[in-house]
Amino acid sequence: MLKKLALAGLVALTAFVATVAPAAARTLDDVISSGVIRVGVNPTLPPLGKFDEKNQIVGFDVDFATEIAKMLGVKLEVVQVGSPDRIPFVASGKIDVVMGAMTRNPERAKVIDFTVPAHTEVLGILTTEDKSFKDWKEMNSPDVTFVQVRGSTPVKFIEDNLPNAKVTLLDNYPDAVRALAQGRGTAMIDVMDFMQEHMDRHKSTKWKIVETPVDIYYCSLGVAKNSTGLKDWLNVAIFEMHRRGKTDELWKKWFGMDMIAPVKVTPYF
Incomplete structure (x- = not known):
């Protein structure tokens, strides 16, 4: 039964993406021109994401996305997502990038693209x-x-x-x-x-x-299938954050410890 439900869900999601994603997802140039990058964060995954006392979403994902926005020279817009809707949101262009423990796997890769790993x-x-x-x-x-x-x-x-x-x-x-x-x-x-x-x-x-x-598992940033330029830029940005120790710094800030299985820095994607 679980296999049938999973297959039905994947078929429905693939059909949905095929009808809307290619026209809706923004390119790297679109993001830069707009001056804003929209990143989906799940606030029910502390300390990756959570609501603070001001009802603002904070956490590792927000800080990581903030660094990405700075490197790109745009402002960050955090969009709340949940586990069931995070892939449809990025596939349909409601957001440019999705975080929230986005484990990369072959089934998801049929629907969206993944960057190099951000964390494990x-x-x-x-x-x-x-x-x-x-x-x-x-x-x-x-x-x-x-x-x-x-x-x-x-x-x-x-x-x-x-x-x-x-x-x-x-x-x-x-x-x-x-x-x-x-x-x-x-x-x-x-x-x-x-x-x-x-x-x-x-x-x-x-x-x-x-x-x-x-x-x-390895968690990456998810982008729409036609966002090749954005994905390529994100790969370089994520590599730089690992190389400079920024990812480790943010992880320790929010988790209070080092990453149990660190992402090894490699120049080869």
Whole structure:
């Protein structure tokens, strides 16, 4: 069933992109001429993105995008996106670039293009202390229900690697972690670095992170398929930010630690 739903969603999204994206997405020259670059940021992924006390979106993604805008010589416009709509937004031209833990993978690359990696994600399993799991491979059982965010990379991972487990899909991370805290699921697969702030909202819950990590993914900036010039420029800008140590500086500012699996600087894209 999950495979059928994923395939249907991809077909629908591909059809949608084919009808609107080529005419709507802006080129590099368009962005420079307008004086503004529109970047999608997900505010439910702290510390990549979150709302501050003034209800403004802040976080690593915003600071990273600010540096990109400075290098391009334009102003930054932050546009709020969620996991389900971030790809349609960039594919249709509502935004020029999308961030928000955009893990690059072959299915998404059929619909949008990806830059070189901006950062990594080290996936792990969040559960509670009353669960005895020590390895994700132990969770391929109909007795296990994963609570996951619709449109996020771990959904496909579970479908491919833990097909016997059940999956409950919700629209955002606060709801997913809340459901887990309320006992409406067994576990959640995601980037543990991003989960701490959500976990802290449920202090009475005895959280547990399974010892064995799941995988390392590479997160890039997403752009529309006909934005080749913009993508090429972003690749150079991202390389410069890694080379100058700016990415590491921003990561440490927001996460309070070094990136667990740093993106290695290489002159070859």
